[in-house]
Amino acid sequence: MSGQGLAYGAQFFDDCLLKENLEENHYTTYSSLSHPGFYLALSQKGELRKGNSVGRHQSCTHFLPRRTL
Structure with missing residues (x-):
């Protein structure tokens, strides 16, 4: 990520390194390690x-999304 x-x-x-975070709603987010606060995101398209x-x-x-056991 630039x-x-x-x-x-x-x-x-x-710049290619991403941190995987498990959120409280059981989804996973990916953030940049070299640029804190930047998240990988996709539009509806x-x-x-x-x-x-x-x-x-x-x-x-x-x-x-992860299933809870």
Whole structure:
């Protein structure tokens, strides 16, 4: 993820590292390690959204719902 909040594909750099967080609603969010506060997000059309324009509680950042046992 770049400093402008855009996810991109390239060679592996430190910008590529993401932190996986299990949220209290049992969804998973992914945030950038090199740019704290930037989250991986998809729009309703499946396009990438800027990571600096979304927050962790927005539904566009929620991935892989988990079943509770």
